[in-house]
Amino acid sequence: MNLELSDAHQVAESIGEIAAAKGYTIAVAESPTSGSIAMCLGAAEFAAQWFSGGVTAYTPETKYRVRGVTPGRVAIEKAQGVSRLTGADVSVAVTGVGGPETAEGKPARTVFIAVWDGTRARVEEHHFLGAPEAVVEQTVLHALRLLRDALINAADAIPHQTD
Template sequence: MFLATAESLTGGQISCILGAAPASSDWYRGSVVAYSSEVKHQVLKVPEGPVVSEASARAMAGAVAELLGADIAVAVTGAGGPDPQDGQPPGTVWFGLFTHGRIDTEMRRFDGEPQDVVTATTDHALELLERALVSVPGRVPPPLA
């Protein structure tokens, strides 16, 4: 079972935590850090239009799973602040979770300064990965932190 991540506003923080976990080379495939909209569109198949969106999170999760050969992938895209982005207020974050061919999405709003939003986003993405791993029958999830 392999994991992957696609990150925007977190700038690789999720990947850094996963890469530092015990035996991560056995289960962590890697990450695409797509901070710019152009990279999201060109590499992660995000449709043209706003990148702080459900469609963007869905595309990012599916594309990174395909690119890196992962069974489970999490993607994050959002307006980290301090300014709005794509008409979304600061702290708006979309999450995409690819699990064995299925993609679920959710939106969260986090308060605080940009670094607070990044930390909350990173923490929630790791929680989503842990939940996905626990839901796999007969699978003991690796320690993520």
């Protein structure tokens, strides 16, 4: 396992500890990472207590059809949508172009990461370097860190989802 993914698994463990302690559930919506964020979260200790699950859609057509989102504000809409779908309190979503070529009007290696906590969204745009595999690894690590930071900074203010 490379260093980026090892770090990602450590961050996922800390996410699990925070979520379990606060009673929050987590969900993910992924495109260029092909389920890698969900894999890290699902491998964390006691994931069944706090990880609601995720949705992975890779092609642009599938992303828009499955999630019902438009190209604008895609990362935020994906995060909000997967929270609604799974009933999760907090969600993280990634979208973009892992590479190696431009797609959907965005340069290769451009990734958007959003976190939704039920009341607020935060989105970041990243331009990573390297081969597509390296872009995926960097995206996973950054997404998990953004999710962890959202839990740390707003853990007491996050509303629990209700049916």
